[in-house]
């Protein structure tokens with residue numbers, strides 16, 4: 001892409017996964033199978049940067065999910081290590097509803113200097129509105145933001161109505177709902193989630209499936225300030241995602257909000 005097109009924008013990738021080198025290839029293959037989608041890259045930090053550099057990404061929200069409780073601590077340490085090595089990474093930690101000590105996990109995440117928690121109900125095998133998951137939200141509310149995967153037409157674990165249930169029970173929780181609030185369930189998502197205070201969205205893993213008209217509709221319904229650009233790395237190419245976003249013909253102000261300003265405001269970045 002012509003650098004003149006994007007260089008006027010500050011760009012933050014609000015949703016990227018990274019994996020330790022040893023497992024990056026396998027993890028990427030497994031995600032590809034799970035979603036039946038081709039992966040753009042292998043999920044290592046250096047590849048994330050290589051892909052993001054093509055459009056001048058300034059910061060990356062990076063995360064990795066513990067599929068079992070015994071992985072929690074080592075994944076949090078891994079994310080913190082990557083953030084130390086790459087200062088433009090903004091790391092979220094992980095916990096699990098089956099963890100023996102959720103408060104201790106959140107404490108670890110804070111002491112490592114991470115900024116919030118990422119959960120993926122489908123990979124972690126829990127219902128987003130289950131009592132066990134509520135224990136996590138209880139600890140996070142008023143403290144740290146939560147990025148949660150939302151939606152999948154095959155499963156109900158992270159369905160938009162369950163995300164709305166989280167907000168109903170924890171209205172002060174800062175809730176970053178991935179994929180416009182419901183991957184493959186976009187119309188349900190807008191019905192359940194539009195207009196809720198403290199609920200924001202990223203637009204990752206959505207643009208390839210939706211028409212330009214519907215994307216413009218979603219962004220205007222949620223508000224551009226609540227919709228964050230993201231690659232869902234290693235799923236999509238930064239360049240292609242940016243091309244699609246800028247192709248929507250939104251105003252410059254809307255593009256600025258989506259590409260970085262909304263994210264900085266929500267996560268409290270300078």
Ligand SMILES: [Zn+2]
Pocket residue numbers: 015017149178232
């Ligand atoms: Zn994710």
